[in-house]
Amino acid sequence: FWHFLLILSCFSHLKTAITVTALIGGLAIGGVTALVSRLFYLIVLFPLLMGAGGGFLQAYAVNRGKVRNPMIAGAFAILTGFVIYGTLNIGYYVAFRQEVAKELKQSTGESDDTKINKIIDENVLQIETGSTGFLGFLKFSAQQGVGITRGSSKIELKNEWAWGYWAIELAVISGITAFMAFAAAKEPFCENSDEWYLPMESVGS
Secondary structure (H helix, E strand, O other): HHHHHHHHHHHHHHHHHHHHHHHHHHHHHHHHHHHOOOEEEEOOOHHHHHHHHHHHHHHHHHHHHHOOOOOHHHHHHHHHHHHHHHHHHHHHHHHHHHHHHHHHHHHHOOHHHHHHHEEEEEHHHHHHHOOHHHHHHHHHHHHHHEEEEEEEEEEEEEEHHHHHHHHHHHHHHHHHHHHHHHHHOOOOEOOOEEEEEEOOOOOOO
16 A cells, blocks of 8 residues: 555656646746747748746756656656647737737727726727637637748638648647657666666777
8 A cells, every 4th residue: 555655656756746837937938939929930940839837847857757658658748748839829818918908009099908908809809800818819819820931822721721830839849748758758777777878889890
């Protein structure tokens, strides 16, 4: 019984470590990307970098926390990917509200933030999409479309195509993060010494 409690306690500790890493790391990577993307956003490169960043953090947490279950490591890594992409889009949402609020204050002369926010929800998002808040913003962004520049031409992905593109980006980020964490958890581990084996070295041929 006490052995079982010890194992359960260790498992809970490991879950806490990789969960904290998933949340804090995801928020940091998504937040930084949201700030940088206000200047520029590289469609192929940024999702790869976000996935690699999340994977590095989760692999580090797996290594330090001595998580030997690849499935658990992969699951929490997928959570990291969702946190990263969610934070990125929340950053877009905050920037959107700030920009619209600034324009409304200039055009209407209204300075009350509560009234401005109500106008944004009811007179912009509600009318355009039928939803308010973050969901309304996502629907509005899908209507506006995602522009992909290819050489001298530009492709606009709108509505269902925009949602599909975002799903692909999320899959890329979560997939890379999960792969790196999964691989880290599969590394050889010595149960007797409770340590990871050192990297393989060539001793002759």
